Amino acid sequence: MRETEWLACENPNHALGLLGAIGNRSRRKDRLAAIAGLRHIGADLSTEQQRAVMAAELDVDGEIHRTELQAVAVRVGNGAGGTLSEAVAQVTHRQAAKALRSVTVLFLPVVVGGPVYTNPPFPEARAFAERGRPMIAVFLCIFGNPFRPAAFSPEWRTTTVVALAQRMYESRDFSAMPILADALQDAGCDNDDILNHFRDPNAPHVRGCWALDLVLGKE
Secondary structure (H helix, E strand, C coil): CCHHHHHHCCCHHHHHHHHHHHCCCCHHHHHHHHHHHHHHCHHHCCHHHHHHHHHHHHHHCCCCCHHHHHHHHHHHCCCCCCHHHHHHHHHHCCCHHHHHHHHHHCCCCCECCCCECCCCCCHHHHHCCCCCHHHHHHHHHHHCCCCCCCCCCHHHCCHHHHHHHHHHHHHCCCCCHHHHHHHHHHCCCCCHHHHHHHHCCCCCCCCCCHHHHHHHCCC
8 A cells, every 4th residue: 555546546435445454433433423424414314404404513622512413313313214214314413424434425426346326315425436536535635634634833823823713613614725835834833745735726624624623722
């Protein structure tokens, strides 16, 4: 297994297998990756399912009371009726690894080395089915490059840096990422992987972003 294989991977199912082999995962990151994938197909979720995904995301960081999450979990049930419903139920019921596998299935490319998926089940999945890009983008944002873990100096966590990072994390508006990169550089950060990730205009960002987690001290 090589770094080039990870960086060139276009099949989200294969990428998930690589992550499992490398071991660069946590329940929190698995769950946030599944949630980010579900957000890509939000238009195909019922109103109740959309609320469940939001509640699950809030639960990841302890921003919702357990009884509220349990009430949502009861309403979405055990996911009977299809892969999408199952994925929503799993992420709501805190079944992180199962949820991530289920969500990844929704974005399998047309040919996955075995069965041929000529008609992916949801419009957004269909639009990206040729290469499964949404989940690949999520994996790259959340897990980064597991072959090159970035070191982060506590000295870089200035008041400005932390305030910017926290504001984006809470609002889910990541448009200030380049500004955060400038603030980090002013604080002495010289890690090109971190700075380039924040400055990349083509990089989508989600909660669980590996570089933002470093700034905020999350795992």
